Amino acid sequence: MSMITTATFLSAALLLLVPGILTQEPGVTSPIQLMIVNSISNTPNVTHTTDIVFRGILIGAMRRLQETNTDFKFTYIENPNYGPYLVSVNGLAGDDTEHTYWELLVKRGKTIIRPDVGIGCFIPMPDDTVILKFTKW
Ligand code: B12
Known part of the structure; x- marks a missing residue:
């Protein structure tokens, strides 16, 4: 491979990698909504906003909400x-x-x-609305 071809290849590879690196910036959180629904009684739905870390699990976002909001436990x-x-x-x-x-x-x-795992395994995506629905099986 000539020097120019190698340089072109490396620049193209870098261009492909950089957006991926930027969207995975450590410490960045993304918002999600948490909606509480009771399908058995007539209680109105309540929606909270919380956040997830990159590829974080739902229970982490739920714990953070519980720590900061007395209306959610x-x-x-x-x-x-x-x-x-x-x-x-x-x-x-x-x-x-x-x-x-x-x-x-x-x-x-x-x-x-309907996720096929529970709150300890489910990884929300930014802007998801997670619904906790009290219901019957
Ligand atoms: C029956 C059942 C339920 C019933 C349990 C009712 C009861 N008390 O009997 C209900 C409808 C409540 C249920 C709910 C859910 N379930 Co379910 N359930 C099953 C099923 C079909 C059989 C379990 C069973 O009776 N095993 C036999 C008994 C003797 O063993 P056991 O250990 O005592 O069983 C208990 C656990 O399985 C527990 N359980 C049931 N589901 C879940 C889910 C999670 C995340 C946890 C931690 C525990 C748990 O409840 C059982 C009774 O106490 C299995 C699939 C299977 N074929 O095994 C899925 C299964 C266990 N459930 C599953 C899931 C994902 C859920 C939900 C998260 C679904 C949802 N999106 O809402 C919810 C749990 C939400 C929550 N509150 O945390 C997955 C778990 C996979 C995983 N790796 O996390 C399985 C494997 C089905 C699948 N999709 O593949 N479930």
Whole structure:
């Protein structure tokens, strides 16, 4: 390879890499919304704004919100296989005998997805609306 070809190749490679590096800048957080929905009672929905670190897990953003906002609290139990299971939000707990639980949903653009992992594994994307929905199974 000639010097010029090598230089051209390296410049092209650098141009491809730089945007990736910039969007992964350490310490940068992105906003997400956290919407609390009760599909069993007529309680109005409440939406909070919190933030995630780059590729951070949902429970991290939930903990940060809990620390800064007295209107949001949650509890979970640790499952040995699947990690944290969300038990209660703002004092309202799921109940096996009544078949109620907090479902995890995510509104991304116009689509609603149901993650196939829990709050300890799910990685939100910037501008996601995470929905914690009290419902029945
Ligand atoms: C039944 C079931 C449920 C029921 C549990 C009701 C009950 N109390 O019986 C309900 C509907 C509540 C449920 C909810 C969810 N589930 Co579920 N569930 C199952 C299922 C089909 C069977 C579990 C079972 O009975 N095992 C047999 C018993 C004897 O073992 P066990 O250890 O005692 O089972 C307990 C755990 O599995 C726990 N559990 C159930 N789901 C989940 C999810 C998470 C993240 C955790 C930590 C624990 C947990 O509840 C069971 C009863 O106590 C499995 C799939 C499978 N075939 O195993 C998925 C499964 C465990 N669930 C899964 C998921 C993702 C969820 C949700 C996060 C879905 C959502 N987007 O909302 C939610 C949990 C939200 C929260 N509050 O944290 C995934 C977990 C994968 C992962 N690596 O995280 C599985 C593997 C299905 C899948 N998509 O592949 N689930």
